[in-house]
Amino acid sequence: MKVKVLAEPSLEFGKGTHICPRVGIERLGVYDKKDEFRKSELRLGIVGRGEGVDKLDVWLEKCRGGILPKESKLANLFKGFGGFTDSHGFHSKLLSSPAYTRSLQKSSLNKIRSINSREDRVNAAVELFYDQIRFLTENRAVDVIICVIPDDLFESITKNTSRNSEDNDQIEVYMEHNFRRMIKAKTMHLGVPLQLVIENTIDDTKAPLGQQDDATKAWNFSTALYYKGNRTVPWRLVENTYKPRSCYVGIGFYKSRDGETISTSLAQVFDEFGHGVILRGSPVALDKTDRRPYMSKEQAFELLSNALSEYDKALMQMPARVVIHKSSQFRGCEIEGFNKALDSKSIRSRDYVSITESDIRLFGENNYPPKRGTLLQLSESEGLLYTRGFVDFYKTYPGMYIPSPLRIIAHENDSSLEELCEELLGLTKMNWNNTQLDGRLPITIECAKKVGEIMKYVDENEKPQVSYSFYM
The missing domain is CATH 3.40.50.2300 (Response regulator)
Incomplete structure (x- = not known):
């Protein structure tokens, strides 16, 4: 068990990098200013x-x-x-x-x-x-x-x-x-x-x-x-040139309007630029023991295969690495389905990360809560990450309530827990509905929640829009 404070991720803008979206836009201009067709x-x-x-x-x-x-x-x-x-x-x-x-x-x-x-x-x-x-x-x-x-x-x-x-x-x-x-x-x-x-x-x-x-x-x-x-991005995460090209997929669940069925809310596929594709899955089963939804092997395979096909259409290439964020624990049948989909596309590098709530709290050194980025590593595959907390750049904790950490569990991971949490911390800054730098959830899971709220009202025969801009 060890505690470490991860560095605040930087964002890339038109003329440089900064950790704060507001300062970055004001001083450096929006990232997509480089695009002559914007x-x-x-x-x-x-x-x-x-x-x-x-x-x-x-x-x-x-x-x-x-x-x-x-x-x-x-x-x-x-x-x-x-x-x-x-x-x-x-x-x-x-x-x-x-x-x-x-x-x-x-x-x-x-x-x-x-x-x-x-x-x-x-x-x-x-x-x-x-x-x-x-x-x-x-x-x-x-x-x-x-x-x-x-x-x-x-x-x-x-x-x-x-x-x-x-x-x-x-x-x-x-x-x-x-x-x-x-x-x-x-x-x-x-x-x-x-x-x-x-x-x-x-x-x-x-x-x-x-x-x-x-x-x-x-x-x-x-x-x-x-x-x-x-339909472009005002900022993006700073690309790590030493990492393989990654695709981030967020998966959540939502109830139908009549409450009778539960479906996978979406697969939100993001690249380093923050571009995404939204997909709707099929109805899923509930575990008889804890009443939590999960996908069968076939459903997991189909969902990820469709997501990768959309990624290929958009970028005309397959990612070298896939990271799946899920708002619940992974089941064995889901992992089997995901692995089958990745193997069929010859994608070797993979990380499956569950992101859930935690009742555990840490104490800060003063009257403030722990710093944003504080990671308590409980084991090689499990930790608690504070995405909200004291922010050095703000010189305060910019929240109203005592923050709670996220419980992070890595499954089938090729990356270390610390590397996965560093990525996750960066993805909390990719929500263009909020310019404060300390988002709580990564955009993958945040988008899953937002889209699930609206998807239940979209007719089953209607093809939903693929851009997050229609859901935020």
Whole structure:
């Protein structure tokens, strides 16, 4: 048993490397600026009521011009936003226009709020937005569509007002996500990613207590828009030239809407650039003892074979090494299926890594929790890794609750546990929905969770989009 603090992984940008996404973009420019065919303008479609559209116009103008940092001694944590401009940083423009805007009628919104059943209100809201989103995708050349959700509509689809409904005990967060999941699933076939915004989050006069400061919101909002609109990457992990070309696959599970079946949520295939391909698996069985889902040998073989085929189509070559991240323990039959798939493609190097929660906690040297990157190695194949914790660059722990480590178990591993944890720590920084450098889960597992939430609403006969931009 030994403890070691792993170094914070560096990211590569347009003109160099840095550990922080915000500093890297601001000083060095987005990574894909090197691509001469990248978009230097993002055309935004907008759907919302008149007042919401006006608020979004003001917010977009603030993002274009830049936002001063929040007053704080923690300058690296609360960094000002330098603006979304073509002269530095994102090296791109945000274009919006009344011709690319679709307004929601107050009468339609009032009609939805008067519906008694929450489920019916959510369905009606999805249809209302879908009609306008479809118009924009079919009649305007838009890169991303921003949906501005009115505050009162948001309240009506996240709270139950029916006295006879059976979902009184459902928590609001779950219900809130239903609308988000449903609208993203329903519009997926239209081929344009969505960005959902609630009115009060861009309204300084109504911003809820505890909300992020404006500069932080602008960083996250703008980076997500850039990734979704460009379909390229604002940063990438620094490539280790001494390692074989690796492919990272994240596998999770999700329940069907009726709760009757559980399926593999996806295989998210990433290369060093962070490019990914999303696939949907088949229904799986539950273990009779612990009721946990697992794949048969045949299902594991089929899922990984399909993932590798998609990788080959995208990059026109097979990886030299495959790393599989799974949100549960590996079963013997799953390992057999994965090995069969890799052997059939003559891929020799492989690492199977389960990433789960742990109840064990470590104590830091002071009043702060252990440093991010702290690895407690329990054996050659098992350890506890802190992906959230005290961050030297921030000079604080930037979280609200006591962080817990991830339990990492390596199966059939050709790499050492420390090497696998170093990779995993780097993959926590590849989520373009968040520009804070200390993500909790690697993008492989984070994406598995996000996609599973939405995939249950995608019709079985419909081919889901392969880009993460449609799920984040």
